[in-house]
Amino acid sequence: MSNRSLILISNDDGVAAQGLGVLTDLMCQLGDVIVVAPDGPRSAASCSISPLSTITIKLVREHPGLKVYQCSGTPTDCVKLALDGLLERRPDLVVSGINHGDNASVSVHYSGTVGAAFEACMKAVPAIAYSLKTRSLQCDFRPYEAEVVRIARYVLEHGLPEDVLLNVNFPEVPELKGTRVCRTGRGRWMKEMMQVGEGEYQLTGYFQNLEPEAEDTDYWALDHGYASITPIQLDMTAHDYLNSQFTIHNS
């Protein structure tokens, strides 16, 4: 490897996903690239890991400045394996995606795309999760390419605060209206279980935005044609409640 930036890529749609290929091509503009991605779809893997399985990894493609590995584990396993077993040096940036499907609002908790970026953040490597609000496995990613590169270049140059990563979402539009830096909006999934047999269910459902008028949220940005950048953090402590309202006594 050269003195160029080293960028690690993972995702949760698997090594064959179109969004991963696009992200790989874009990151090759910025540095040397190692891809470690699941060998098939791991949608909604969250930060799950595989303590009960042997995790296998295989080099499937190699060019100057690029190596692509497929891994039997989850997105988080992929990042752990890359950082702790595979890479000869610490990467300058970890990017995940581009996910087929948004990871705004509460979906951030279920997302394997965000899970991979979280893992990098836990290991103090700057990390970005990219997702496109689409239901399609074949998309036109060209409207977002410049912004994907711009945000990655920003993080390579400026870094991120300790324990903070970026969750980036794009709306599916021919042309972005712009980019907004947002908080995570409040929402919930509804009617999620469809009975398909005796004692048999299939996940389904729809997303309900609980604050559709809030212009400072990721979901508002997506609904109005903007890309959203949401900084998220490892610490989930409810500090306000901890400091002011929590009356259960310390015995």
Next chain:
Amino acid sequence: MSNRSLILISNDDGVAAQGLGVLTDLMCQLGDVIVVAPDGPRSAASCSISPLSTITIKLVREHPGLKVYQCSGTPTDCVKLALDGLLERRPDLVVSGINHGDNASVSVHYSGTVGAAFEACMKAVPAIAYSLKTRSLQCDFRPYEAEVVRIARYVLEHGLPEDVLLNVNFPEVPELKGTRVCRTGRGRWMKEMMQVGEGEYQLTGYFQNLEPEAEDTDYWALDHGYASITPIQLDMTAHDYLNSQFTIHNS
């Protein structure tokens, strides 16, 4: 079902785990109980869900005031299925655990025990995750029983703020020194991948506490013989960074 409280229980160690049995017995003191738990171990399942699988559920035990179901899905699937397909009314409380292994510090992100409680919180049901810092599958839970019941009763009586749940951890001690209300401590897992063959790895590693002297953290409490109660929240937005330091421009 009567007018008594309705309590839903899940876990990530599976329906046969000792900790689940203990928690079930304790909650039966407080109300009618429905258990929906995975049919086997789902450790480190985080908030993962199973959109690509048919999820099956089976009633495996029934007494007055108690029904126990096993489910083929993740802890989060179990809670979704209970809230959206199985229960005739909204539960007053969801509890998860008692996990064999702590879920303090960053482990909160990987935890299926916490994932189940998170799902309830997303659906606006008060929720508590209970975990014991142990490496054993057979433990003496008696030192913690009174505190498990006390915290659950507190939440049944007082509720919790919107989008906040409780993450409770116990140290493995003959007698608790007390209970501390804490923030999540900073830490990280180290040396996590052990190579076991050509391209084959097994998850392993050890936890490094990054602030061992910080007396307001969950890990400090556990290390000093106290139970920890950490309120955690759905919103992971890095508000401090969003409000003050984030210079990437809105275009």
